[in-house]
Amino acid sequence: MTNLMFKLTAAALVSTLQSAIFATSAHAHATFDVKEAEVNSYQRLAIRIGHGCDGQSTEKVSVTIPEGLISVKPMPKPGWQLETTTGDYAFEYQLHGRAITSGVTKITWSGGELKDAHYDEFIFRTRFTDQLTKGEKLFIPIVQNCPEGKLSWSEIPTDGQDPHDLKRPAPGIMIKASADGHHQHTKTMDVIKIGDLEIMSPIIRATPPNAKVAAGYLTIKNTGSEADRLIGGTTNFAEIVEVHEMKIDGEIMRMREIEGGLEIPAGGEVTLKTGGLHIMFMKLKEQMKEGDTHKVTYQFEKAGSIELDLPVKKVERSGHNHNN
Numbered sequence: 001m002t003n004l005m006f007k008l009t010a011a012a013l014v015s016t017l018q019s020a021i022f023a024t025s026a027h028a029h030a031t032f033d034v035k036e037a038e039v040n041s042y043q044r045l046a047i048r049i050g051h052g053c054d055g056q057s058t059e060k061v062s063v064t065i066p067e068g069l070i071s072v073k074p075m076p077k078p079g080w081q082l083e084t085t086t087g088d089y090a091f092e093y094q095l096h097g098r099a100i101t102s103g104v105t106k107i108t109w110s111g112g113e114l115k116d117a118h119y120d121e122f123i124f125r126t127r128f129t130d131q132l133t134k135g136e137k138l139f140i141p142i143v144q145n146c147p148e149g150k151l152s153w154s155e156i157p158t159d160g161q162d163p164h165d166l167k168r169p170a171p172g173i174m175i176k177a178s179a180d181g182h183h184q185h186t187k188t189m190d191v192i193k194i195g196d197l198e199i200m201s202p203i204i205r206a207t208p209p210n211a212k213v214a215a216g217y218l219t220i221k222n223t224g225s226e227a228d229r230l231i232g233g234t235t236n237f238a239e240i241v242e243v244h245e246m247k248i249d250g251e252i253m254r255m256r257e258i259e260g261g262l263e264i265p266a267g268g269e270v271t272l273k274t275g276g277l278h279i280m281f282m283k284l285k286e287q288m289k290e291g292d293t294h295k296v297t298y299q300f301e302k303a304g305s306i307e308l309d310l311p312v313k314k315v316e317r318s319g320h321n322h323n324n
């Protein structure tokens, strides 16, 4: 279960990292005014730039918006040119009954002058979706440009890394559950057994027309005494079926195949869900329409293969528990 270990370690490092930031706040890094945010809520975030690059003025500040933040609106700043880049999200979000599939992915304020001796804030508003993992820190990379050179606040502690080694940490925001607490999805699905494994709530996520990929989610419990691995699958509606994880790579949130498959530890349970581990159906041959079912064969290293009839569902993000 490398991925979960990574997350736990990263979470453990965060508090240390936090104190490191405070300890050196005299040489303030690029930080946010806000330290935590609830999912399914709008938040105003101010990027605080505490110094220039080696005495030089800052003339450009840009922020890369990670997956899971939508409805991004930057605040214009007198004396600075504002520019946004938009792009497709990896996932589809539901907001007020509408599907949101793209939006601002990068904001740049440029052409101004913030002297090394001065301090300023760069502000944007965004919605934190419940695709974000609660209890973990979301890192938001920021790049600060000066006439000669730049500072890239994009380092993220990885498994086993001492956060004190990070010279340029990406500022992070702790993700909290929404106060109404209604978004937990109930696990009342039928349990499908294969060997020592129990599969629950396997679904395919509905896609917009012409989508090239679709995601699949499920929970796998291992009641045996040996670890097993989900190594892939096959289906008629997509050419490739892979098990993916999400990782921040430099400044970009990327997904990639888990090499060697996803471990289901003995006595453990692994949930593939939005924003994290997922099955990726690639080179889709048809649209995944809500209400349809499709046959998919999942393959485990020890338990073998199992063919399932998977329902296509719209994955809601409204924060309430629809009859899922």
Ligand SMILES: [Cu+2]
Pocket (backbone or CB within 6 Å): 244, 245, 255, 256, 278, 279, 280
């Ligand atoms: Cu993927």
